[in-house]
Amino acid sequence: MPAQYVDVVVFLVLAGTFPLITLAFGYLLRPKNPAPLKRGIYECGEIPVGEARIRFDIRYYVFALLFVVFDVEAVFIYPWGVLFRELGWYGFVVMMLFIEVLVVGLIYAYRKGALRWA
Amino acid sequence: MPTLPIVGEVDTAVLVAQLIFLLPELILAVTGTVIVAISPLLRGRERPLVFVAATGVLAAFAGLGPSVGGAGEVLARMLVLDGTSTFFRPVFMLGALIVIGLSPDYLARRQVPAGEFYALVLFATVGIMLMASTHELLMLYLGLELASISGYVLAGMLRSDARSQEASIKLFLIGAMGSAVLLFGLSLVYGITGSTNLVEIGHALTGGAAATFRPALLAATMFLVAGFGFKMAAVPFHMYVPDAYEGAPTPVAAFLSVGLEGAAFAAAIRVFVTGLGIIQPNWAAVFAVLALATMTLGNVTALLQQNVKRMMAYSSIAQAGYILVGLAVATDRGISAMLYYVLAYTVMNLGAWAALIYLSHNGQSEELADFAGLGRRAPLVAWALTFCFLSLIGIPPTAGFFGKFLLFSAAVDAGLFWLAVAMAVNSVISLGYYWNVVRAMFMEEPATEEPLKASPVFGLGFTLAVLGTLLIGLGAAPFFRLVSAAVVTLP
Amino acid sequence: MTGLQIAFLALSAVMLFAAWKVVTSDIIVHAALWMVLSFVAVAGIFLTLHAEFLFAVQLLVYAGAITALVIFAIMLSDIRELRGEGEPAGAGLGRRVRRLVSRRLGLAPAAVAVGFAAVMYSVYRATPWPGLPPGDPAPSTLAIGRELFGTYVVPFELASIVLLVAMVGAIVLTLREGGREKEEKRP
Numbered sequence: 144m145p146a147q148y149v150d151v152v153v154f155l156v157l158a159g160t161f162p163l164i165t166l167a168f169g170y171l172l173r174p175k176n177p178a179p180l181k182r183g184i185y186e187c188g189e190i191p192v193g194e195a196r197i198r199f200d201i202r203y204y205v206f207a208l209l210f211v212v213f214d215v216e217a218v219f220i221y222p223w224g225v226l227f228r229e230l231g232w233y234g235f236v237v238m239m240l241f242i243e244v245l246v247v248g249l250i251y252a253y254r255k256g257a258l259r260w261a
Numbered sequence: 262m263p264t265l266p267i268v269g270e271v272d273t274a275v276l277v278a279q280l281i282f283l284l285p286e287l288i289l290a291v292t293g294t295v296i297v298a299i300s301p302l303l304r305g306r307e308r309p310l311v312f313v314a315a316t317g318v319l320a321a322f323a324g325l326g327p328s329v330g331g332a333g334e335v336l337a338r339m340l341v342l343d344g345t346s347t348f349f350r351p352v353f354m355l356g357a358l359i360v361i362g363l364s365p366d367y368l369a370r371r372q373v374p375a376g377e378f379y380a381l382v383l384f385a386t387v388g389i390m391l392m393a394s395t396h397e398l399l400m401l402y403l404g405l406e407l408a409s410i411s412g413y414v415l416a417g418m419l420r421s422d423a424r425s426q427e428a429s430i431k432l433f434l435i436g437a438m439g440s441a442v443l444l445f446g447l448s449l450v451y452g453i454t455g456s457t458n459l460v461e462i463g464h465a466l467t468g469g470a471a472a473t474f475r476p477a478l479l480a481a482t483m484f485l486v487a488g489f490g491f492k493m494a495a496v497p498f499h500m501y502v503p504d505a506y507e508g509a510p511t512p513v514a515a516f517l518s519v520g521l522e523g524a525a526f527a528a529a530i531r532v533f534v535t536g537l538g539i540i541q542p543n544w545a546a547v548f549a550v551l552a553l554a555t556m557t558l559g560n561v562t563a564l565l566q567q568n569v570k571r572m573m574a575y576s577s578i579a580q581a582g583y584i585l586v587g588l589a590v591a592t593d594r595g596i597s598a599m600l601y602y603v604l605a606y607t608v609m610n611l612g613a614w615a616a617l618i619y620l621s622h623n624g625q626s627e628e629l630a631d632f633a634g635l636g637r638r639a640p641l642v643a644w645a646l647t648f649c650f651l652s653l654i655g656i657p658p659t660a661g662f663f664g665k666f667l668l669f670s671a672a673v674d675a676g677l678f679w680l681a682v683a684m685a686v687n688s689v690i691s692l693g694y695y696w697n698v699v700r701a702m703f704m705e706e707p708a709t710e711e712p713l714k715a716s717p718v719f720g721l722g723f724t725l726a727v728l729g730t731l732l733i734g735l736g737a738a739p740f741f742r743l744v745s746a747a748v749v750t751l752p
Numbered sequence: 753m754t755g756l757q758i759a760f761l762a763l764s765a766v767m768l769f770a771a772w773k774v775v776t777s778d779i780i781v782h783a784a785l786w787m788v789l790s791f792v793a794v795a796g797i798f799l800t801l802h803a804e805f806l807f808a809v810q811l812l813v814y815a816g817a818i819t820a821l822v823i824f825a826i827m828l829s830d831i832r833e834l835r836g837e838g839e840p841a842g843a844g845l846g847r848r849v850r851r852l853v854s855r856r857l858g859l860a861p862a863a864v865a866v867g868f869a870a871v872m873y874s875v876y877r878a879t880p881w882p883g884l885p886p887g888d889p890a891p892s893t894l895a896i897g898r899e900l901f902g903t904y905v906v907p908f909e910l911a912s913i914v915l916l917v918a919m920v921g922a923i924v925l926t927l928r929e930g931g932r933e934k935e936e937k938r939p
Contacts, residue, residue, distance in 0.1 A: 148799075199827040201926045207817075207824040208922040212915045214817040218809050219908070222897030226268075233265050233273050234901055237909070244912040247298050248919035254301035257923045268902030269895075276905065283906070290913055297920055339906040377924045384917050391910070403910050410914065414921035429925070455882060477879035480872070 205257045209249070216245055271337045279335045282342055284324030285350060286387045292317025293383035300376020307375035311365045311718055314379035318358045318386075325351060338458055339397050344747030346394030348600055349527045353393065355729070356519045356607045357386040362722020363615050364512040366622040366715060373418045373510055382516060385411035389524030396459040396535065398447050401528055405443075405492070408524060409436045412517050416509035428508030432517075435491060435501040443488025449481035450536065459536035471539045478537075482544050485532060486551070492525035494518075495585060496555040499578050503562075506574035511621050514570065515614030518577040519607045526584055526603055530596060533588065541591050549589035553683050556582025560690040570617055570627040572694055576653065579691060580606055583684060586668045590675040593748050598667035600744040605652070605660035608729030612649035615723045616642055623713040632698050634707025642713070643702045645727045650695040652730050655688045660733035667741075760800045767793035775861075784822050791815040805893050 184191045223230070223238050230237070252258055265274040280287070296310055303310070328350070331342040340346075360382060368375045388407030395401055413436060417429025451457055453474045454465035471478060490498035506514040533544055559579030566572035584606065587599025617627055619642055625631040636643040652659035655666075665684065672681040715723075733740055770790035777783040795810035852858045891899075900908055 198830050199824070201828055203824045204821075204828055204926055205922055207821040208918065211813070211817040211821050212919055214813055215911075215915060218812060219900070219911075221808075222805070222893050222900055225893050226897040226901065229266065230268065230901055231266055233268070233277075237901055237905055240909055241912040244294060244909075244916050245919075247294050248916045251297050251301055252919060252923055255923055255927060257927055268905075269898035271902035271905075273902070273905075294913075294916070297916065336906050337903045339904070374924055377920055380920065381917065384913055387910075387913065397907075399904065399907050400910070403907050403914065407910065407914050407917065410917050410921065414917065414924060417925050420925075452881065453879070474879050474882075476875045477881075480875045 202257065202260070205252065209252065212245060212248070216242065276337055281327045282332065282335050282340060284327065285321040285354065286390055288321040288324050289317060289354075289383045289387045289390075292320075293380040293387070296376050296380040296383070300374070300380070303376065308365055308369065310376050310379050311361060314361045314383060315358060317383060318354055318361065321354055322351065334396060334460075339400050340391075340394055341396045342394070345527070345530065345600070348743060348747035349393035349523075349603075350390050352604050352607055353386055353389050353520060353523065355725075356516070356523070356611060357382055359608070359611045359615075359722050359726050359729075360512055360516045360520075362718055362725065363515070363611070363618050364722075366719050367510065367512055367618050370622045370624070371419055371510060372421075378415065378418060378512075381411040381415050385415070385516070385520060389520050389527075392524040393527035393531075396531065398451070398457040398459070398532075401532070402440075402444065402447065405524070405528065406440065408521055409440065409492075412436070412513075412521055415513040415516070416505060418513065419508075419510055422508070424508035425510065426508075428505040431501045432505045432509075439488050439491025439498070442484050442491070446481045446484030446488055449477055449484065453477055453481070459531055462536040463538060466537070466539045478540060479543060482537060482540065482547075485537075486544060486547050489525055489529045489532075490551065493522055493529070493585070494555075494578050494581050495551045496558045496578065496582070499555070499559070502578055503571050503574040506577070507568065507571045511570065511614065511618045511627070514574070515611055515618070518574075518614070519610050522577065522581055523603045523607060526588075526599065529588060530599070534591065534596065545589055545591040548585055548591075549677060549680055552582050552585035552589045553680060554582070555579070555585055556683065556687045557690075560687050560694075563694045564690065566694065567629050568627055569629055569632065569698060572698075573613060573617065576613075576691070576694070577610060579687065580610065580653065582687070583665065583668060586672055586677075586680055586684060589680060590668075590671045590677060592671060592675050593745075594674060595668070595671040597741075597744040597748040598664070598671045600747055601667055601740060602664035604740065604744075605664040605730070605733055608726050608733060609649045609652040609659070609661050612723070612726035612730055613646060613653060615719075615726055616646035616649075619713065619715055619719070619723070622715075622719075629697060629701055632701040633705035634702070636703040638707050638710065639713045642715075642723075645723065646702070647699050648727060649730055650699060652734065654691050654695055658734050660730045660737070663734055663737045663741075756800055760797060763793045763796040763800065766790075767797065780826055781823070784819065784826060787822070788815055788819050791819070803891075805891075805896050 219241065220238065223234060226234060265272075265277060267273065292314065296313060300307055300310065325347075328342050329347060331344065331347060333343070334341050361379060364378065365375065367373070368378055385408045388404040388409075388411065391404035392401055392408065395404070409432075413429055413433040416432050417426055419425035447457075450462060453470075454462045456462050456465060466474075466478070487498065489495075494502045506518065509517065533541075537544060556579050559575050559577075559582055563572050563575035563579060566575060584599055584602050587595045587602065589595070590598075619639070620631055620635075621627060635646075648659070652661035655661045655664075657663075665688065669681050669684055672678070672684070767790050770786045770793060773786040774783045774790065777786060791810060791814040795807050795815065798804075798807040798810055853860075
């Protein structure tokens, strides 16, 4: 692996040890006073009701899929951005065609009410 | 007009000029996209979209003009215009056109979203056309995925029918598995040859390279045969087909059985003959065994079916077995016979499926009992179906007869006498289950005398399929010339 | 052995272990999370092979988006139905025998996996692989972009249609009929 990754490794090691050190300090310094309420599930001060494993609305799926699609688009846009000047108008048209097809999909999703929660 | 840049090794000015060769696919894709965009606005008045879709396919036929005559590899070697692509592209468009014509009554009755249906059929057609007209493995794979994913969605379009959902899931899981196996094989080929272009791959394997890399090459061949086997519905990769075709909306089953299977054969011809032609004895033997197993198991199991839709699924497995004979023979004659058979199969199989669609949109189910007395209630449909069955069996002077005859003589020619005999025996077996339907139609009493109805659009689609079966059989000579000119030659 | 090879082997081991846990986890959310680990390990392997762009794609698309999609898909289903068969019931010898013949945890899948790996290993060993295919062994994003928008521009545009089909498919197959009625009043 090229030498520049040594920096990355050092960074990863530091990033990994830092939370461990902070937690260790906290463990050593804090008063220990366990109570049953403290072991409960934290839900913004509310007492949790029911199970966490409920069935979610199917619409989440459409959102997740749209996210995947536009994530892939973002991946393709990255090398396009790097090459933007070299490609010029040709590259612009190529990318706009690509995006246009996806936008048709987005309009379709919108008109079908797939993006609506009401 | 700004000048177009040279990107990498590609002069984009040439690329843009060559887009004219991609005109049919572009027209189909644009039509599909337009349908996707406008269908939510129509709100239940989606029936006229059938004309938009059909117009798109007809325009795409016209768009073939510049490609006729061939120009070799164009569009940065992504598209190849040779006899094979000139042959397959219109065949697949014809299949799509017939399916589109057969669908509107069914879609209305079963509340299938019509806009999405037509759009996905058009997109899938783009995919299968590209599969048949490229030397580039990446294009082949993308075309396959485009067609397959459209197929998974189409199969699940009967939202309230659990069997349709099952069909979709089965197609998806097995299809994804098949694609993965195929991709693994392709990656091995790339690893050996360092190219994703089939012509380059063929060159790279000459001069002793095939012997040097033999172990990996054989492993790759095994994966490719299995991967294509899934898509062709060849035994033993066929398990999902009957459930998938039975559950899917009937027009979708018809489309999958001719479109996706046909494209798998077209792509297999390119990969095996053009790319791996040098190890032909290895794969041809495997295909011979697959052909025998596929036609025999398909026909014997079809005999046992009471549901005609399921019977047709096994029948299409059996037909895939006949087509595989072409790859088993793998001579020029074998391949050209295969092309002719794919054409014949497209029209005769769609004609037979059309009768099922007809019953279904008249509110009947697809059990054998529902065919009782069809000869009295809808004589035209009954006779047309009988004709298509005759063609599927291979009785002269139908298209199916000439297709089988060509495959048969090619097999005898190549010394595969046992395979030719198996074909003949299988044709006799297939007589049994087709006869069951014909007997029910003409010799059994109908439950009611109420005549059945169909719209003119359906009539057009049906006529196109039946007329095609008749014409390709009666006027076989020009089609013979077409397929012998279209064949990709072995190295 | 170089550091690079050690990294490659370590990442491969992590990937294989995670993949094994994906298949054998009884709780499907755990399986999905193990899948993330195996995606990340694959990303690391891309890095050791100098494929930085693929590394980024693998993390963004697979470890990120695809995982989100999978987790959503799990949340949509009734999770109590999604438990695996679990460990076979009973105790002692009977339990152990049942475990060995179980379709998911037993010997048969292990034998198939090991057999397949053995066959492929011998194939890889028996083949004198050619060197790297022509081209830059560590292509930059610039080079990838030139290929993508030059040679492979037609497949690139085709990919947009595949994505469109995925969007239309997801909506057609999941949206409730009621979702459409509300559109009526729009101009």
